[in-house]
Amino acid sequence: MKRLVLSAAVLALGAGMGMAQQVVRIGTEGAYPPYNMINDRNEVDGFERELGDELCKRAGLTCEWVVTDWDSIILNLNSGNYDAIMAGMSVTAERKESIAFTQGYFPPAASAYAGVSADADLDGVIAAQTGTIQANHVAETGATLMEFPVPEDTVAAVRNGEADAVLADKEFLVPIVAESGGALVFVGEDVFLDEGIGVGLRKSDSELREKFDAAITSMKEDGTLNPLIKKWFGEEAQTF
Amino acid sequence: MFAFCADPGALQTLAWFLCYLTSGTHLAMYWSLGTVLLLLALAAPLALGFGLAGAMAVRSHIGPVRWLGRAYVAMVRGVPDIIFFLFVPIAVDQGIEYLVHLARCPDWTEPVRRGAEFVVCPAAKVPQAGAAVWMQNAYAFALALLAFALVFGAFAANTLHGAMAAVPRAQMETAEAYGMTRRQAFRRILMPQMWVYALPGLGNLWMILIKATPLLFLLGIRDIVYWARELGGAKTSLYAYPHADWRVWYFLAVLVVYLLMTWISERAFARIAARLAIGQPTAAGEALRKAAP
Numbered sequence: 143m144k145r146l147v148l149s150a151a152v153l154a155l156g157a158g159m160g161m162a163q164q165v166v167r168i169g170t171e172g173a174y175p176p177y178n179m180i181n182d183r184n185e186v187d188g189f190e191r192e193l194g195d196e197l198c199k200r201a202g203l204t205c206e207w208v209v210t211d212w213d214s215i216i217l218n219l220n221s222g223n224y225d226a227i228m229a230g231m232s233v234t235a236e237r238k239e240s241i242a243f244t245q246g247y248f249p250p251a252a253s254a255y256a257g258v259s260a261d262a263d264l265d266g267v268i269a270a271q272t273g274t275i276q277a278n279h280v281a282e283t284g285a286t287l288m289e290f291p292v293p294e295d296t297v298a299a300v301r302n303g304e305a306d307a308v309l310a311d312k313e314f315l316v317p318i319v320a321e322s323g324g325a326l327v328f329v330g331e332d333v334f335l336d337e338g339i340g341v342g343l344r345k346s347d348s349e350l351r352e353k354f355d356a357a358i359t360s361m362k363e364d365g366t367l368n369p370l371i372k373k374w375f376g377e378e379a380q381t382f
Numbered sequence: 383m384f385a386f387c388a389d390p391g392a393l394q395t396l397a398w399f400l401c402y403l404t405s406g407t408h409l410a411m412y413w414s415l416g417t418v419l420l421l422l423a424l425a426a427p428l429a430l431g432f433g434l435a436g437a438m439a440v441r442s443h444i445g446p447v448r449w450l451g452r453a454y455v456a457m458v459r460g461v462p463d464i465i466f467f468l469f470v471p472i473a474v475d476q477g478i479e480y481l482v483h484l485a486r487c488p489d490w491t492e493p494v495r496r497g498a499e500f501v502v503c504p505a506a507k508v509p510q511a512g513a514a515v516w517m518q519n520a521y522a523f524a525l526a527l528l529a530f531a532l533v534f535g536a537f538a539a540n541t542l543h544g545a546m547a548a549v550p551r552a553q554m555e556t557a558e559a560y561g562m563t564r565r566q567a568f569r570r571i572l573m574p575q576m577w578v579y580a581l582p583g584l585g586n587l588w589m590i591l592i593k594a595t596p597l598l599f600l601l602g603i604r605d606i607v608y609w610a611r612e613l614g615g616a617k618t619s620l621y622a623y624p625h626a627d628w629r630v631w632y633f634l635a636v637l638v639v640y641l642l643m644t645w646i647s648e649r650a651f652a653r654i655a656a657r658l659a660i661g662q663p664t665a666a667g668e669a670l671r672k673a674a675p
Contacts, residue, residue, distance in 0.1 A: 165512035184406035294615035
């Protein structure tokens with residue numbers, strides 16, 4: 143059995159020695175539609191998949207997608223398990239301390255509260271995903287924060303009455319509220335918490351950051367980024 | 383999977399479910415059960431190996447070996463499993479990469495650790511960048527397997543050490559009287575007899591091992607519980623098969639699967655225990671002797 147482990151390791155070592163094109167592994171969560179999701183064919187799909195593939199094409203990179211847990215997504219980037227993060231990750235001052243970001247590929251977006259009724263208590267129990275800007279915001283407002291590891295659970299907590307409302311990216315909540323048949327409604331004003339969404343990279347990897355930055359710039363300049371945003375987030379979505 | 387699944391929106395209930403349950407993600411879920419079974423099949427003998435080595439080390443007459451054995455058992459038993467599952471794969475992965483880095487990139491001048499980052503030269507990446515997906519998966523699986531074997535090996539070591547001590551002293555004294563060396567007595571007398579004492583403990587460990595397999599997702603391997611949560615969650619019309627929150631049904635199915643696995647294991651262990659008890663000076667062995675015609 144030990145030999146099996148060893149030979150697997152040795153196999154892995156020897157593989158893929160010659161590199162024609164730089165291979166970049168992109169980490170994503172796969173549980174945050176429409177930003178990123180696992181579709182019914184078991185492939186990474188969503189806005190970031192389409193955008194990421196186009197960015198890689200423009201930068202001349204071969205890209206692979208890796209699905210990973212949100213909690214350890216920055217940790218795994220820093221320990222080199224993949225080279226970039228495209229997971230609807232908002233650029234914040236706090237995250238900039240541990241990783242680098244490219245310019246935004248998605249404009250600063252609204253976060254919104256959703257509850258079972260329009261008069262839900264926003265100072266009551268608010269559900270948010272662990273380690274998100276929304277969770278930080280709830281902690282600051284004085285409401286009681288109820289944290290969940292995956293986005294889906296935050297909505298479920300509101301549906302079954304555990305939480306008064308959920309705070310999440312508005313674009314994530316829009317299709318859920320729209321298809322809830324009136325069971326969920328937006329509550330209160332939108333809040334603006336981030337500086338947009340960018341590709342997260344290791345701080346030491348400035349070469350890769352320049353490549354992604356240049357590719358994003360070129361997509362903004364030739365007008366291909368905005369239609370892509372509209373395709374996934376609807377006509378009313380904010381664009382550049 | 384089926385040709386008529388091309389347009390899920392137009393399907394009738396039965397056909398819809400047929401298509402839904404055979405979608406790519408569902409097939410991946412069924413395969414993930416295979417991953418779990420493979421892990422069990424490999425982790426159990428590997429852990430038994432670690433356990434045997436650990437138990438023999440604890441009994442050793444050579445000081446350092448004994449200390450090493452005791453330290454291993456005490457350390458792993460005293461620390462929450464989840465810490466080891468998080469620690470071992472990262473530590474082993476970085477350890478391997480660091481060694482390869484030293485071997486392949488002697489001219490590399492930049493530090494490997496920079497703050498929170500762990501950066502080795504590209505040639506030292508394990509697996510290599512661009513390696514096939516199955517290779518990445520196999521590597522992650524091997525690391526997970528090692529973590530499971532290490533943790534459960536320590537518990538097995540304790541069980542086996544206890545079982546060795548439970549073999550009647552008179553058996554070993556007789557072996558000595560026949561002029562057997564320590565090694566011979568260990569191999570011929572102690573080893574064959576200790577299993578009957580070790581089995582209840584090992585059976586317990588096996589059950590705990592089965593139930594610990596959902597920890598796999600912590601290590602980046604998508605197991606059946608991950609899939610149940612992912613597929614059971616409410617799906618909007620962005621997906622081909624939108625549905626409400628069905629997690630309770632998915633978890634129910636997973637519950638049945640695990641119950642089935644542990645039930646089959648129980649029966650298997652009962653048979654092995656009966657087989658091992660033959661001719662043993664234990665209550666079960668005595669009962670067998672009396673029942674024999």
